[in-house]
Amino acid sequence: METVEPGESLWNQQQAISDTLYWELLQANRVYNLGYISYGVVHDLNNLLTIILARIDMAMGVDLDWKEFRHLELARTATLGAAEVVNRLRQSGDIRFDETGGLLDLDSLVLEVAEFFEPHRQEMTEVVGRPVELKVSLGGQGLVKGKATELRTALANIVMNAFDALTSQGGTVTISTEIGGTVRRIVVSDTGIGIPQELLYKIFDPFFTTKGNRGTGLGLTLAREVVERFGGKIEVNSVPGQGSAFTISLPLAQESGCIPK
Numbered sequence: 001m002e003t004v005e006p007g008e009s010l011w012n013q014q015q016a017i018s019d020t021l022y023w024e025l026l027q028a029n030r031v032y033n034l035g036y037i038s039y040g041v042v043h044d045l046n047n048l049l050t051i052i053l054a055r056i057d058m059a060m061g062v063d064l065d066w067k068e069f070r071h072l073e074l075a076r077t078a079t080l081g082a083a084e085v086v087n088r089l090r091q092s093g094d095i096r097f098d099e100t101g102g103l104l105d106l107d108s109l110v111l112e113v114a115e116f117f118e119p120h121r122q123e124m125t126e127v128v129g130r131p132v133e134l135k136v137s138l139g140g141q142g143l144v145k146g147k148a149t150e151l152r153t154a155l156a157n158i159v160m161n162a163f164d165a166l167t168s169q170g171g172t173v174t175i176s177t178e179i180g181g182t183v184r185r186i187v188v189s190d191t192g193i194g195i196p197q198e199l200l201y202k203i204f205d206p207f208f209t210t211k212g213n214r215g216t217g218l219g220l221t222l223a224r225e226v227v228e229r230f231g232g233k234i235e236v237n238s239v240p241g242q243g244s245a246f247t248i249s250l251p252l253a254q255e256s257g258c259i260p261k
Ligand SMILES: Nc1ncnc2c1ncn2[C@@H]1O[C@H](COP(=O)(O)OP(=O)(O)O)[C@@H](O)[C@H]1O
Pocket: 157, 161, 162, 165, 190, 192, 193, 194, 195, 203, 204, 208, 209, 210, 211, 214, 215, 216, 217, 218, 219, 220, 221, 244
């Protein structure tokens, strides 16, 4: 544990200590964005190659001399080669975004994320000099559809923000699960600085950050994109000076048999 130098702001120290965790999240976001872009590229390339192939086939169907035919034949072989490369790219990584994902237990996801943040919580407690607590409260049951890797990153981004909000005065982050009608919810609340009313509509915008160089402004953008892709939504309530609550709602999967009749 590093010693606290007088005059050095707590904020700076927490920044240094949390670097590893930030890096992990940042990397996860980057890989995610890369995967997302690759998915779009693969999709577009496939469409274009299909058009090129169809045109070559049409051109080969008319009367040609052997030279013209040979040129088209080579173009056709090259196009098929390109399609194969694109296909290999699609299969090589986790770049095909599964719209539905598998069946997912949000309680397990919450427990995993809480465990992931435990070292961060301990370090923050020491640096801030006041208790920083993390509470987990699980309630309700039922599976949702989604991809664990993506939803874990989305949740981790929201939890990271909750801890950031405690930087100056300590406090508590609570992650709870609940059930409400046909949705399962994860609520991440903190007793931190809160968000001014006039910023509430901006915080999900790409690159919006109040953390200067330290922020990327992409955490909430990513979180919302993932949650909405699985049919859910994120809502936020906040009182400046008192804290914030982010609620992720995801529809219960019919297959889990937990939707009330
Ligand atoms: N729990 C929270 N408490 C206070 N402010 C928050 C909280 N969560 C998000 N914010 C605000 O939303 C902004 C955007 O968050 P985010 O997209 O994760 O980017 P970043 O954390 O890199 O700034 C933050 O800079 C902060 O101003």
